[in-house]
Amino acid sequence: MAVSLKEIIELPMLSHAKIHSGNRMIQNKQVEWVSVIETPVENFVRQHEFVLSTGIGLGKDPEALLGFVQDVYESGASALALATGRHLFDIPKQVISYAQEREFGLIEMTWEIRFSDVIQACMDRINHYQQEELRRSEEIQQRLLEMVLQGGNANDIARFVNKQTTSPILIADSKGKVKGKAGCSKSILEKWNAYREQYMNITRAGGNMLHPMLKKIEEFVIGEMPGLVMKIQSAGTEQGELVVFPKNDTSEIDTSLLEHAATAAALAFLKDNAIEETEMRLKDDFILSIANGEYSSEERLLSRGKLLGYNLTLPYVCVMGQLDNLTDLSQKNRKGFSSYEHWFESMIYYVSEEVLYAGEAIERRILTTVQDNKLVIFLETEHGKNELVNQFLDLLERRLSKLFPGIVLTWGIGKSGEGVLVFKESYDKACVALDLGRKQKGSGSRIDYEDTKINRLLQSLSRDKDVQEVTMSTIAPLLAYDKKRNMDLIGTFTAYHLNNGNVSQTARKLNLHRQSLLYRLRKIESLTQLSLISPDDVFLLDLSIKIWSVGLKDERL
Numbered sequence: 001m002a003v004s005l006k007e008i009i010e011l012p013m014l015s016h017a018k019i020h021s022g023n024r025m026i027q028n029k030q031v032e033w034v035s036v037i038e039t040p041v042e043n044f045v046r047q048h049e050f051v052l053s054t055g056i057g058l059g060k061d062p063e064a065l066l067g068f069v070q071d072v073y074e075s076g077a078s079a080l081a082l083a084t085g086r087h088l089f090d091i092p093k094q095v096i097s098y099a100q101e102r103e104f105g106l107i108e109m110t111w112e113i114r115f116s117d118v119i120q121a122c123m124d125r126i127n128h129y130q131q132e133e134l135r136r137s138e139e140i141q142q143r144l145l146e147m148v149l150q151g152g153n154a155n156d157i158a159r160f161v162n163k164q165t166t167s168p169i170l171i172a173d174s175k176g177k178v179k180g181k182a183g184c185s186k187s188i189l190e191k192w193n194a195y196r197e198q199y200m201n202i203t204r205a206g207g208n209m210l211h212p213m214l215k216k217i218e219e220f221v222i223g224e225m226p227g228l229v230m231k232i233q234s235a236g237t238e239q240g241e242l243v244v245f246p247k248n249d250t251s252e253i254d255t256s257l258l259e260h261a262a263t264a265a266a267l268a269f270l271k272d273n274a275i276e277e278t279e280m281r282l283k284d285d286f287i288l289s290i291a292n293g294e295y296s297s298e299e300r301l302l303s304r305g306k307l308l309g310y311n312l313t314l315p316y317v318c319v320m321g322q323l324d325n326l327t328d329l330s331q332k333n334r335k336g337f338s339s340y341e342h343w344f345e346s347m348i349y350y351v352s353e354e355v356l357y358a359g360e361a362i363e364r365r366i367l368t369t370v371q372d373n374k375l376v377i378f379l380e381t382e383h384g385k386n387e388l389v390n391q392f393l394d395l396l397e398r399r400l401s402k403l404f405p406g407i408v409l410t411w412g413i414g415k416s417g418e419g420v421l422v423f424k425e426s427y428d429k430a431c432v433a434l435d436l437g438r439k440q441k442g443s444g445s446r447i448d449y450e451d452t453k454i455n456r457l458l459q460s461l462s463r464d465k466d467v468q469e470v471t472m473s474t475i476a477p478l479l480a481y482d483k484k485r486n487m488d489l490i491g492t493f494t495a496y497h498l499n500n501g502n503v504s505q506t507a508r509k510l511n512l513h514r515q516s517l518l519y520r521l522r523k524i525e526s527l528t529q530l531s532l533i534s535p536d537d538v539f540l541l542d543l544s545i546k547i548w549s550v551g552l553k554d555e556r557l
Contacts, residue, residue: 003129005029005078005105008050011121013113014081020096022079022105029078029105034122036115039068047076050122052115055088062092069095069106079105081118086111137256140164144264154180154268161244161261165254170243171232171265175350179240179272180265188245191222217255230258234266283308284369291318291376293424301420310367314380317389317416318426320434321375323351324408324443333404350403351375358396362388374434375409378423381416389413393446410438411446432456439550458550467547474544477527489527490545492520497542501532 006026009019022029032048038056045051051072058065065088072080080099082088091108099106109118147156154171162169162182170192171180178192217228225245232240242262286308295301305312323329330343337343348370355377359366367378381388393411400407412434414426429449436455437447461467478489492510496517499505507517521532530537 002030002032002048003125005031005050007031007125008034008079008122009107011118011125013117013121014107014109016110017081017113018108020091020106020108021099022103025103026079026105031078031122032126034119034126036119037072039064041068041071041075043075045072045075045077049075049077051077051080052083052118053080054083054086057087059088062094065092066095066098069098069104073099073102073104079107081107081109083109083111083113083115133256137260140257141260141263144260145267148264148268148271152268153272154265155182156180157261157264157268158182161242161257164257165244165246167247168245170245171240172243173240173269174238175353176241179269184245188225191225192243195222217258228258230262232262232265232269234270239266239269279308283367286310287367287369287376287378288371290420290423291378291427295420298420311365312420312423314365315382315416316367316378316422316426317381318414318423318430319375319377319379319389319393320412320414320427320430321377322410322412322434322438322443323373323375324410324438325406326373329404329407332406347404351400354396354399354403358392358399361395362392364388364392376427378426389448390446408444410434410443412437413446413448415449436550455550458547462547462550470540471544471547474528474530474540475548478524481523481527487520487523489520489524492517493524493541494545496521496532497538 004027005022006029008014008031009017009026019026030048031050033046034050034052035045036052037044038053039058053068053072055065055068058068069080082091084090091106096106098104144157144160147160158169158171158180159182166183168183168185168188169181170178170184170188172192173179176192176195178189181189184192217230220227220229227243227245229244230242231238232242242258242265244258286304289295290301290305290312302312326344329347330340333343333347337346352368352370352375355368355375356366359379365380369376379389379392397409400409412430412432414428414430414433416422416426433447433449433452436452436459437445440455441447462471475490478493481487482489492506495509496503496506499509503514503517503521506512507514510517512520524530524541525532528541530541532538
């Protein structure tokens with residue numbers, strides 16, 4: 001609040017002034033400045049000014065005087081005081097009627113009252129109020145900072161602001177997640193969460209629609225619910241938003257209170273972030289240690305897990321996720337980030353949050369961390385885990401695809417079980433499943449360790465030197481030809497074999513003309529010296545390709 005028009009009118013020197021209109025509004029009208037203006041008004045009068053005028057040049061022209069009063073009213077002034085007795089002897093009825101219809105403060109004062117005296121008296125009141133406001137602002141700032149330093153959080157800040165304003169208050173982080181609230185109904189929270197989920201249905205009004213003192217605050221609308229939002233910033237970085245849903249006129253909002261609350265919220269966020277980062281590092285180190293089997297005793301491991309909020313006695317399964325298209329994603333989403341590393345840290349943070357959210361959605365505990373560009377997830381499971389794991393991954397992929405359109409994740413699923421020993425075993429098997437899945441099915445696949453028996457057998461065979469020699473001597477001519485001509489004879493044979501040697505089906509599958517396919521098949525026979533009508537030759541070629549793709553594909557020829 002500011003000095004009211006009522007306080008100005010009650011100044012001793014204005015005791016004999018006549019109030020023609022605006023009596024019902026004088027208590028609520030604010031006065032922030034006082035000025036003297038004559039025609040033309042143009043843009044020389046600002047909102048909440050108490051305007052003094054002699055009406056010079058307008059005494060014999062009622063229409064011109066009416067236009068002058070109209071201009072002052074439309075400028076947003078709190079009131080207009082006209083000095084009568086020299087240039088203006090009385091105020092026409094049509095001017096008074098105009099002011100009365102709009103509840104605009106129109107005051108008649110005598111010519112003998114000097115404007116300089118009125119200005120000095122008004123400014124004394126305004127300055128006194130500003131000094132009181134400064135003192136009150138400093139007290140509020142001190143109380144908020146002490147609150148945070150003594151362990152207060154965003155909820156405490158929201159309750160403090162709510163008590164001062166009686167308006168619903170919401171404090172959210174940079175992702176829109178509510179960190180503190182006070183006075184917010186279930187309906188308000190539902191509307192906010194709907195906005196947070198969709199990142200839409202919020203329209204910000206231009207700054208010109210707000211009072212100049214509120215230039216740091218933006219108007220917004222969620223659905224049909226109006227509100228005000230102030231950015232919470234620290235070291236040039238946006239930490240979140242302080243949201244107010246005013247019950248009264250937005251011009252009555254105490255901006256200094258909101259500024260101090262936003263500063264305190266930024267400090268609370270920094271404190272919470274420091275604590276969270278420390279906890280995250282401890283949790284990351286712990287999860288990697290149990291995945292690698294690095295612990296001295298089961299009892300100590302269980303105790304340390306309990307301190308970090310983990311119940312390691314439950315059955316878990318390890319799920320490994322490989323982020324395969326980071327380069328493409330960074331090029332599409334790096335706007336606003338200073339470097340790839342900065343973007344990667346932000347992306348991993350969001351991905352980790354979504355992993356935890358998906359776990360909450362299916363009501364399962366989650367242990368998760370990131371190793372290089374791989375997600376390491378231990379998911380609480382039960383018998384028949386495949387259905388549960390796939391449900392979890394389906395939900396996670398849907399949410400991540402909205403957050404990062406085009407994201408490609410390859411998943412390897414380990415073996416479930418109980419006890420601390422299962423963590424390393426399940427982790428190792430998830431790594432094997434992920435590696436074999438990427439080699440055999442490519443990026444974007446999802447493979448369970450239990451479904452890799454044949455591939456594991458082939459991988460084991462690929463380590464034998466005699467097998468390596470037979471494999472490479474069989475397919476080396478095809479690899480060399482594919483590299484030189486870019487014809488993909490390996491893929492052609494694989495499709496031909498999967499279609500049981502049916503030329504027409506294979507041609508349709510590969511989108512090739514029949515004669516082009518026959519040419520490729522003859523080229524395969526001539527290069528390998530094998531016949532595609534001989535079962536033994538086909539078996540040898542198929543086995544060689546599978547061993548190569550599983551165990552030798554990434555090695556030098």
